Amino acid sequence: MEAKKISKTMLGRLPGYLNYLKSLPEDTNVNISATTMAKALNLGDVQVRKDLAVVSGGGRRKTGHLRETLISDIENFLDYNNTTNAILIGAGKLGQALMDYNGFEVFGLDILVGFDIDESLTRTQEGKPIYPMEELEDFCRARNVTLGIITVPANAAQGVCDRLVACGIEAIWNFAPVHLNVPDHVLVQSENLAVSLTALRMQLKERDKAAVE
Amino acid sequence: MEAKKISKTMLGRLPGYLNYLKSLPEDTNVNISATTMAKALNLGDVQVRKDLAVVSGGGRRKTGHLRETLISDIENFLDYNNTTNAILIGAGKLGQALMDYNGFEVFGLDILVGFDIDESLTRTQEGKPIYPMEELEDFCRARNVTLGIITVPANAAQGVCDRLVACGIEAIWNFAPVHLNVPDHVLVQSENLAVSLTALRMQLKERDKAAVE
Numbered sequence: 001m002e003a004k005k006i007s008k009t010m011l012g013r014l015p016g017y018l019n020y021l022k023s024l025p026e027d028t029n030v031n032i033s034a035t036t037m038a039k040a041l042n043l044g045d046v047q048v049r050k051d052l053a054v055v056s057g058g059g060r061r062k063t064g065h066l067r068e069t070l071i072s073d074i075e076n077f078l079d080y081n082n083t084t085n086a087i088l089i090g091a092g093k094l095g096q097a098l099m100d101y102n103g104f105e106v107f108g109l110d111i112l113v114g115f116d117i118d119e120s121l122t123r124t125q126e127g128k129p130i131y132p133m134e135e136l137e138d139f140c141r142a143r144n145v146t147l148g149i150i151t152v153p154a155n156a157a158q159g160v161c162d163r164l165v166a167c168g169i170e171a172i173w174n175f176a177p178v179h180l181n182v183p184d185h186v187l188v189q190s191e192n193l194a195v196s197l198t199a200l201r202m203q204l205k206e207r208d209k210a211a212v213e
Numbered sequence: 214m215e216a217k218k219i220s221k222t223m224l225g226r227l228p229g230y231l232n233y234l235k236s237l238p239e240d241t242n243v244n245i246s247a248t249t250m251a252k253a254l255n256l257g258d259v260q261v262r263k264d265l266a267v268v269s270g271g272g273r274r275k276t277g278h279l280r281e282t283l284i285s286d287i288e289n290f291l292d293y294n295n296t297t298n299a300i301l302i303g304a305g306k307l308g309q310a311l312m313d314y315n316g317f318e319v320f321g322l323d324i325l326v327g328f329d330i331d332e333s334l335t336r337t338q339e340g341k342p343i344y345p346m347e348e349l350e351d352f353c354r355a356r357n358v359t360l361g362i363i364t365v366p367a368n369a370a371q372g373v374c375d376r377l378v379a380c381g382i383e384a385i386w387n388f389a390p391v392h393l394n395v396p397d398h399v400l401v402q403s404e405n406l407a408v409s410l411t412a413l414r415m416q417l418k419e420r421d422k423a424a425v426e
Contacts, residue, residue, distance in 0.1 A: 006415070012408045015390065019367075042394060078411050079418050093313055097306035103390075107407045108414055146417065154232075171417045173410065177316075179229065181255060187420070189413040193404065194320045195225045197386065198291050200402040201321055202219070204359065204384050205292050207400070 010051055016041055018074050021067055033064030080108045085145050089160045090152035091116040091130045099128045140167035147171045154178045223264055229254055231287050234280055246277030293321045298358050302373045303365035304329040304343045312341045353380035360384045367391045
């Protein structure tokens with residue numbers, strides 16, 4: 001089966017729909033139209049209609065979508081009801097920020113533990129545990145871990161990645177600013193903040209130049 | 214003048230070229246070819262050649278690029294030699310991770326201070342200062358701040374954004390998982406980690422489905 005191609009911009013809108021639908025008072029009309037949602041969220045009518053059609057099929061012409069159905073259709077589409085077990089490697093400031101952020105759980109991600117080469121960071125009492133790196137393989141073997149989050153410095157990232165792959169990790173969420181080489185069966189999603197930042201700064205520079213000329 | 218359209222994937226490769234060129238031992242040949250770089254970085258020959266041509270013009274047929282020239286051309290292209298003054302709003306864990314990360318400075322970003330609505334976070338002694346929100350306008354007026362980083366919860370982000378725009382901020386780097394409405398002259402770059410995560414999880418799910426079928 002070929003994976004559906006869903007644009008990231010559409011994926012980006014779906015959580016907003018969900019928040020909006022869930023935020024409506026309990027006694028709100030059980031039906032809701034794409035037009036109402038578009039207005040509330042300051043989006044195009046046609047865009048919302050199309051998104052909802054992909055996720056939930058077309059609403060009824062006159063009555064729109066049934067609110068509860070729409071909520072569960074979006075959640076199923078985004079696979080929020082299943083949980084992916086993840087571990088995080090590199091429990092520095094960014095790593096700990098990601099570990100301590102509860103918000104990912106609604107998106108179906110459970111960061112079980114963090115690992116760090118610096119054993120002074122080891123903790124088992126408060127917050128999510130942090131283990132020394134040498135326990136990585138045993139932990140992965142014991143638990144069904146499918147996703148690894150890499151938040152180590154750039155020069156350590158490939159080595160960590162190789163160890164994760166050897167542990168049977170299927171997907172890597174990479175925050176280190178390097179390209180990772182992985183076998184074909186492993187998925188990688190990289191967050192390169194420096195690239196986003198540079199893109200923003202370059203736009204700013206070009207715009208300022210344009211304003212001068 | 215129209216801003217050059219540079220792909221993000223190309224922007225993503227340039228820092229890698231820079232690291233590689235800078236990492237070469239001092240006594241390395243002063244000339245370097247796209248082929249050598251492509252091999253070292255595990256990239257396509259043609260791709261590297263094209264990237265370097267955009268940034269630095271074509272190398273000489275036989276001798277390739279002069280290493281020092283290439284380094285400064287890439288740095289200029291990425292505008293790393295100028296500094297953008299930034300402030301950060303929302304000094305929670307993610308906010309503090311970004312503030313304390315020294316790595317952005319090489320990319321031309323200087324996060325001067327953070328602001329937070331929680332005054333118990335106020336600090337002026339160690340690390341980058343954190344000020345209470347009420348000092349935002351005065352600070353922006355006093356310093357030449359062009360970029361605002363938003364790391365507040367989703368429901369507070371638009372309010373913070375409006376205040377930044379009123380302060381004359383020209384670009385916003387948004388980490389809150391919401392769409393921000395800004396006037397046309399303000400640039401926004403959003404980092405939506407939940408979207409990246411969901412995209413990764415959906416690919417994983419589709420692939421596992423494909424493997425079963």
